[in-house]
Amino acid sequence: MSYRHNLQLTADKKLRHFLTIEGLPRAVLTEVLDTAESFSSVADQAVKKVPILRGKTIVNLFFENSTRTRTTFELAAKRLSADVLNLNVSVSATSKGESLLDTLSNLEAMQSDMFVVRHNKSGAAQFIAQNAPAHISVINAGDGCHAHPTQAMLDMFTIRRHFEDFYPLKVAIVGDILHSRVARSQIHALTTLGANEVRVIAPKTLIPTDIQTMGVHVFHDLKRGLEDVDVVIILRLQKERMDGAFLPSEKEYFHTYGLTQEKLAFAKPDAIVMHPGPINRGVEIESIVADGPRSLILKQVTNGIAVRMAIMSMAMGSYSAAREET
Numbered sequence: 583m584s585y586r587h588n589l590q591l592t593a594d595k596k597l598r599h600f601l602t603i604e605g606l607p608r609a610v611l612t613e614v615l616d617t618a619e620s621f622s623s624v625a626d627q628a629v630k631k632v633p634i635l636r637g638k639t640i641v642n643l644f645f646e647n648s649t650r651t652r653t654t655f656e657l658a659a660k661r662l663s664a665d666v667l668n669l670n671v672s673v674s675a676t677s678k679g680e681s682l683l684d685t686l687s688n689l690e691a692m693q694s695d696m697f698v699v700r701h702n703k704s705g706a707a708q709f710i711a712q713n714a715p716a717h718i719s720v721i722n723a724g725d726g727c728h729a730h731p732t733q734a735m736l737d738m739f740t741i742r743r744h745f746e747d748f749y750p751l752k753v754a755i756v757g758d759i760l761h762s763r764v765a766r767s768q769i770h771a772l773t774t775l776g777a778n779e780v781r782v783i784a785p786k787t788l789i790p791t792d793i794q795t796m797g798v799h800v801f802h803d804l805k806r807g808l809e810d811v812d813v814v815i816i817l818r819l820q821k822e823r824m825d826g827a828f829l830p831s832e833k834e835y836f837h838t839y840g841l842t843q844e845k846l847a848f849a850k851p852d853a854i855v856m857h858p859g860p861i862n863r864g865v866e867i868e869s870i871v872a873d874g875p876r877s878l879i880l881k882q883v884t885n886g887i888a889v890r891m892a893i894m895s896m897a898m899g900s901y902s903a904a905r906e907e908t
């Protein structure tokens with residue numbers, strides 16, 4: 583499938599759908615980060631709500647398991663005062679043979695305004711956006727190995743809050759790059775936002791052969807790849823997407839690529855550690871690092887709420903409209 587990136591933007595370059603970071607201009611990514619910054623204080627209010635999406639109906643359509651993404655989308659929508667419907671796909675009529683498009687038509691008939699979609703097939707969110715009526719915005723909450731753009735934006739928000747600027751930063755993404763929609767979206771976001779250097783570190787079997795076309799440096803040696811980096815992003819082995827043997831064993835993988843305190847010492851002394859979750863302790867990261875002072879893993883989860891509030895309100899055109907009214 584070819585991805586029509588401009589499907590995401592209106593004629594005046596405003597966000598309409600959020601499907602992939604690839605092809606989005608830096609100005610849009612920066613607007614997401616700035617808008618999220620303005621929403622982050624909502625969590626400190628006695629009543630954690632703003633009326634920006636009051637009267638709007640958002641449907642969470644998760645055809646694949648999720649803990650962090652689904653719940654933070656729900657919280658984000660509720661903090662924007664939207665009505666939220668969580669379709670439990672395992673007990674919905676799709677399990678009785680109803681097609682995806684027929685399910686969507688029924689949800690459209692309930693006057694929905696936005697679909698948040700997670701699916702194990704790459705391109706699913708794009709397909710839904712192409713077939714949805716004009717008034718419905720579609721947000722990709724992760725599609726196959728292709729993209730997880732809201733995860734990448736909450737990661738960028740976490741990095742910018744810590745370091746303020748992307749330009750001097752060297753960022754290493756470690757682990758199963760081959761099957762990772764998060765890595766692809768992070769690479770597009772980091773290069774668009776002007777990071778100094780993006781590295782990917784993994785065994786040869788877990789790196790796409792054409793990865794250099796994305797503007798990254800490839801390392802197979804973890805310690806060499808971590809030298810002088812500011813940000814270390816660890817990814818889990820995505821076994822649900824592996825259709826063969828990519829590694830001798832998890833024990834061997836942890837020995838060579840697992841992030842331990844000893845290996846983290848090769849990065850800059852003030853380097854931060856991130857992970858999109860779920861984490862597998864003792865496989866890609868040791869507990870003392872995951873729970874240690876340099877880990878921002880739980881901050882990433884918290885930041886996901888403000889970032890998703892920003893993306894939802896921008897896609898509905900409601901953030902700028904609300905600002906114009908005040």
Ligand code: CP
Binds near residue numbers: 650859
């Ligand atoms: N990071 C992430 O997408 O986690 P979930 O699968 O729990 O949503």
